[in-house]
Amino acid sequence: MAKGNKPNHRRFGNIRQLPSGRYQVSYLGPDGRRRTGSETYERKGDAERALTLIEAKMISGEWTDPDRGKVKLKDYAETWISQRPGLRPRTVDLYTWLLKKHITPYLGGVQLGKLSTAMIRQWRADLLGNGVSVSVAAKAYRLLRAVLMTAAEEDHIIPRNPCRIRGAGDEHAQERPVLTVAQVFELADLVGRRPVGNVRKLKDNAYRLRFQRHGEMRTHPEVFRTRADAERALWAMGMDGRADCTQDRRFRALVLLATFASLRWGEVSALRRSDLDLIAGTVRVRAAFVERSTGELVLGPPKSKAGRRTVGIPQAIVPALREHLATYVQDEPGALLFPGAKGGPLRRSGFNTRTRWVDVVKEMGLPGLHFHDLRHTGNMLAAESGAGLKDLMARMGHDNVRAAMIYQHAVRGADKTITDAIDRHISGAGDEDEGGSAAVLIPVG
Incomplete structure (x- = not known):
């Protein structure tokens, strides 16, 4: 009683x-x-x-204890992010940004016990009404749902999760381009094309462009308002033949390997000389670089457990890799396979700037092409080999198969079948009409 x-x-x-x-x-x-x-x-x-x-x-x-429900969402969510096990650094940065930018200004001061489905529905409508994309709104909603799921099911602060809006966390992936084999090799060559010339600043803060044509230096008749405008003009002149060009091949092997071995940027930028075995025709993925929102580069494990893997290399790109090793990589086994300008890790921003990636893909008729689309292209080529789903997941480094299967997977077995199929694609590319095959759009699942 x-x-x-x-x-x-x-x-x-x-x-x-x-x-x-x-x-x-x-x-x-x-x-x-x-x-x-x-x-x-x-x-x-x-x-x-x-x-x-x-x-x-x-x-x-x-x-649930009504007194505990008085904690504010902002405080609880910040603690949730800091205590969540297994989050990768970039995921922590993303969650922190979503909370600060899109959740706290609307709901951060609300007590957990007072949150309702109607309140969350209005919050989502306000986000979309203020111009936030459906994709970002979905990410913010999924974060909020995960935080409140913990509050309901683990901490028992609230009786149930109020995030009950059907479809609010769904993102519909855009179709991404899949390059032909010929386009991959064209891209690998174009990222190293360098027009010969220079840009000089004038006294009135305008810029003068000089360029080489048939071995002779000439001055462009136009004066440019910014250095970037002058550099873009020089690059365009190199592309259409109005200026002489040189060929820097340091990124050629990177593009080919990332595509035909289905590697992520963080994985390919973290490769060492010892990870490449050209005799066996394999590349070993052991680590990946992650760039934080602060600009810090963090070396850690691959994105998933299945990311640690050994992938077969098509023989058709081995000569390019051998040339790269001899020209651009130090002899030590631990030397970076694709170093940056000063010998350290290669940043994606640095790669994009030095290769003029945006201009190159636009010149190819593929504006908006992402580096990650190279991996998508490699995955599609691998899928066309007829290999089973589990073997494909092992090659791609996806973790929706058992991790043990990755280590038991024999490079000379099913993965060699995939590698040989990609080799046939590359070898057959020479039979294609140069102006024929255009990139096709394939939904990313």
Whole structure:
């Protein structure tokens, strides 16, 4: 019998009438502390029904402490991110940014216990109404749903997760281009094309462009407002033959290997000389670089457990890799396979700038092509080999197959079948009409 109850009175909780005439409930929680209901009731029967519901939740294990529900969403979510196990650095950066940019300004000051589905539906509508993309809104919603799922199911702060909006967390991936083999080799050559010339700043802060044509240096008749404008003009002149060009081949092997071995940027940029075995025709993926929002580069494991893998290399690109090793890579086994300008890790921004990636892919008729689309192209070529799903997942480094299968997977077995199929694609590319095959769009699943 609860403290304060008289014989033949309520078995659970107390009801008292306030000076206003309304009724208020109180009860002992599982920890022995007395709680007072936050609501009052016009009729005593309503108060009795409220106590009955509270008791039923305690019996079923669904009761949540209303005092704990007073914690604000911002504080709880920040703690959730800091304590979440296994989050990769870039995921932490993404969650922190989503919370600060798209969740806290709207819901950060709301107590967890007062969040409702209607409130969250309005929050999402406000995001979309303020111009936030469907993709970013979906990411923010999924983060909020995960945070509140922990609050409901693990910490028992709220009775249930109020994120119950059908389809709010869905993202519909855009179709990404798949390059032909001929386009991959064209791209590998174009990223190393360098027009011969220079840009000089004038006294009036304009820029003068000089370029080489048939071995002779000439001055461009136009004066450019910015250095970037002058550099773009020089690059365009190199592409259409109005300026002489040299060929820097340091990134050629990178493009070919990333494509035909289905490597992520972080994986290919972390490769060492010892990871490449040209005799066996394999590349070993052991680590990956991750660039934080602060600009810090962090070397860690690949994106997933399945990311640690050994992948076969098509023989058709081995000569390019052998040339790269001899020309651009130091002799030490631990030397970076694709170092940056000063010998350190190659950053994606540095790669894009030095290769003029945006201009190159636009010149090829593929504006908006991402580096990651090279991996997508390699995956599609591998899929066309006819190999089974599990072997394909092993090659691609996806973790929706058992990790043990990755280590048991024999490079000379199923993966060699995939590699040989890609080799046939490359070898057959020479039979294609140079102006024929255009990139096709394949949905990314």
